[in-house]
Amino acid sequence: MPLIVQKYGGTSVGNPERILNVARRVIETQQAGHSVVAVVSAMSGVTDSLIKLARQVADKPTDREMDVLLATGEQTTIALLAMAIHSLGSKAISLTGAQAGILTDGIHTKAKIANISPRQIRKYLNEGYICIVAGFQGQTLQGHITTLGRGGSDLTAIAIAAALKAKMCEIYTDVDGVYTCDPRVVPEARKLETIDYDELLEMASSGSKVMQSRSVEFAKKFQVPFEVRSSFNTNRGTIVKEEPLGLENVVVRGISIERNQAKVTITNVPDKPGTASRIFTTLAEANVIIDVIVQNVSMSGTTDISFTMNGDELEKIGGMLDAVAREIGAGEVKRQKGVAKLSVVGIGMRSHSGVAAKLFECLGHGGVNIQMISTSEIKIAVILDEVKIESAARLAHEAFGLSADA
């Protein structure tokens, strides 16, 4: 029987009633003629409660014990879901990460999957069981419990799908799929039937937080197709897979926006080796996460360097850059909050020079000033005044013909 791996996040299994709903959905999938592995997260809120408990007994809980603690969250869910399926008359068995053969390295709280030995899962599937696997966790060769860090349950599902060569991996979340733009901003936004791994990565890193990048990268590496869909309805979601290049009509797949950005510009940076490195090493050491970096060609021996970050990160910088600017003989450090990023995403856009022109034209016509521009193989990102971001998104969505009736 073809295998389907399903992953249910914390909201989907957030209470007993929802667990029973998931149980019904899993059973339906099996009854439709599939083998089923369901990967589940901790019930929403549970992980936070456990972290809070830990902080009450230790200022800095050890990573190893944090993993032992947090792993109980998913273990609770697998047991409850297996019980629920059993109570509805089907055969199910729960497996912790260790029991499911998820082998990881020993980097506690953010372990990487080293290998999967799906012997147990395969055995139970062959015996007609629905396998319920704890996401987010594994064990080392030495038998220590590990967790995979943020987005770990998605990773578990995709890794199991890869190891067992599943027909499909379904990622159930609280969103319906991937849209051409956020429907709360652009009411005409359309759900995409398919999207390429790289496009989803760019959408994700640009604010459409459907999935963590590492899970998408893992799926891409092992060519695991997966579907992002909602556990609260039965609508088809969006299938993420490798898309053939060169189809004229899918040059632009979607628009993604990210609010609450901040922009920093250092003026008159001397154009000599090592100055940019000095700036960004300082930021890295302060754990400031930088997004877009723009440096234009040097005029008269100096240049301006600009970069953006999440608005909340700006506080971390404090006066550190002023010192660096003085040290390297640069001008002033300008900080600006209240900007936002708009990204136009689509594979193959690089070979279509018209895309950038069309974006700039529609924004210009709409009176939206572009403060920074950054491009990649499959993305054009512009930094705008935050108050203009919604109208900019609607303008671009319209210009690229992304609406449902386009």
Add this chain to the structure above:
Amino acid sequence: MPLIVQKYGGTSVGNPERILNVARRVIETQQAGHSVVAVVSAMSGVTDSLIKLARQVADKPTDREMDVLLATGEQTTIALLAMAIHSLGSKAISLTGAQAGILTDGIHTKAKIANISPRQIRKYLNEGYICIVAGFQGQTLQGHITTLGRGGSDLTAIAIAAALKAKMCEIYTDVDGVYTCDPRVVPEARKLETIDYDELLEMASSGSKVMQSRSVEFAKKFQVPFEVRSSFNTNRGTIVKEEPLGLENVVVRGISIERNQAKVTITNVPDKPGTASRIFTTLAEANVIIDVIVQNVSMSGTTDISFTMNGDELEKIGGMLDAVAREIGAGEVKRQKGVAKLSVVGIGMRSHSGVAAKLFECLGHGGVNIQMISTSEIKIAVILDEVKIESAARLAHEAFGLSADA
């Protein structure tokens, strides 16, 4: 370094503050020059919450999944306690039942320990770690998670103490030790310094619920001495070990009482093979737990059979015994609630015929009527009117010279 195994129950680790207290106590024990293994239960209330959750997804949760679910309770505690010890500056490592090498049979929810492979524990002790082991749980040879049923954490502690030949096993509870009688009933009751395994068993089965019988039996079988003491103070508790027979002054060790008993008498039971069996098979099939059974010698071909049980069990019987009585040609079935049991416990009392006489005499003098009598090797139990049980306990305690200043 000599090894001490400590066991902390759910109340002792009931909140973060108490976990930190336990951490301090464990560290003190290590600093006093011992290797330490601490076995812990789930935080009080946690197991009940998990059971409640299970009932919300399934009317009859499967035993296997119940074990997966309940095992998270102790896993949470071991992680928190290890963190707490670490935060106080000492080395600790948590081990689930499986990691600690607790191998059990496959009878889920009431598994029996089949074997202990203390290789991991020994390794970490040699490296100077305090080992924190999850009580109540283990795994089968096939890698399924199991739980040991009621009193399982005590059993884990005593089994580890046996496997590692510990110098002492300390069972921390919310009582101070084992007393000659319940101090709430007999203010003069005295804490015992030592008690024999068999005496504790009789005290336990007679209402002094310090520990489950199976843990005491296990300790007796493997000759593991253990101390029952409180985690809320530093008083010495009561040491349970094999006591040499024949010391005149310890014939009677204590008095234990059990309230809320019920008595059933079936009159005129024909004295022929199979009648008693017919009665008690019926009761066993209805899961009624019987305590004392008394049948006197047959007079004129018929006899009366009486037995006692917990008062709450009486409801279960309903009319089933009337049918049985008719079938075997017996007389009527008399039910009586509101009785209680008083037991006088002590090894060697069998060879001291004066014990029974002294008990009956002191009760008679005090105007307490004895309804049933049952004796064993180390116990004399009498069934009394429940309203008389406290005065009876005081009379017996006095008569056997058990008071502190006796």
